[in-house]
Amino acid sequence: MVTAKVWVLKKHFEGFPKTSDFDLKKIELPELKDGELLLESVFLSVDPYMRPYSQRDMKEGDIMIGTQVARILESKNPAFTVGTFVVASSGWRTHFISDGKDLQLLPSSWPESLPKSLALGTVGMPGVTAYFGLLEVCKVKPGETVLVNAAAGAVGSVVGQLAKIGGCKVVGCAGSDDKVAYLKKIGFDEAFNYKTVTSLDEALRKASPDGYDCFFDNVGGEFASIAINQMKKYGRIAVCGAISQYNDSVPQQGPYLQVPMIFKELRMEGFIVTRWNNRRKEALKALLKWVVEGKVKCHEQVTEGFENMPAAFIGMLKGENLGKAIVKV
Ligand SMILES: NC(=O)C1=CN([C@@H]2O[C@H](COP(=O)(O)OP(=O)(O)OC[C@H]3O[C@@H](n4cnc5c(N)ncnc54)[C@H](OP(=O)(O)O)[C@@H]3O)[C@@H](O)[C@H]2O)C=CC1
């Protein structure tokens, strides 16, 4: 019998999650039935969506939702061999049983030398989010100017690099000077620390005096309200996330956006990456190629130890991560 360790949501979050909102439990896993697989998590992802989704989709006592790169330890399923690595959405667990239907094999062209943890970041859901958000929502064109916030994160850093590959000028903002230096290192044309500039409005105007064609919004809130006033005519806004609001006990009531939307004839569209699940392989193939070619740089914020998952999650929400936040079991 294998004992799995799991993190459960002990208490729904009030404001920022606290480590006391989680409980570490042990579960004895049953013997495999025909067609089943036993897997161990090798890397686990901590993502912002877990904050609002836990409120919407989870009950207290549920195992935290989430995804992992896992290794097959035992197989009674002829389609999967022991030792194979897969991406699963089994939540915050060290071990779990699957019938294989919910598992995604890594692309066959995955180089042995490439960290498999990237399947949770640049060559995984965040990277796919950047890919389709930019191509299908922003519909970015060469020569345009793209603005992205949370730019040093899992999604934002890919957005900026894909926009550069697409021949755009890219402006990014992040919450530390180290992150700003990283953005310039990976090719952003302009980058600033939104926490230290005296005026967001001035910083945005200085970075692109003519304004922005596309705004890839990961943050929402006040930043978005200011940025919208610097959009060019016919600009497009991809509403990817609103992390500035996820931890609000009382929802912020922002200013009204209708006047700039009308006068600038803007298009603003919210999206969830699962919209393009049928084209996921297309995005992963392109992202993997760009990473292997060195055109897309990756950075991971690795927290060691399953017991540190809550701390890694809270740290990411507080901006302590540069690049994709993951936990190495
Ligand atoms: N629509 C979709 O399908 C998807 C949406 N998303 C969304 O994209 C966004 C980025 O996700 P992801 O790349 O995984 O996360 P990141 O790796 O970017 O980590 C979150 C980052 O958000 C920034 N942040 C946190 N709080 C605030 C705040 N109050 N104001 C401004 N910035 C803040 C921090 O960076 P900093 O130092 O810059 O403050 C932090 O590092 C999130 O909003 C997420 O919900 C992600 C995946 C799919």
Ligand SMILES: CCCCC/C=C\CC(=O)/C=C/C=C/C=C/[C@@H](O)CCCC(=O)O
């Ligand atoms: C304050 C309201 C916030 C609404 C927007 C919330 C989140 C946006 C976002 O981050 C969406 C992310 C979607 C991620 C989808 C991931 C799937 O590929 C896997 C999901 C895993 C699971 O469901 O367990």
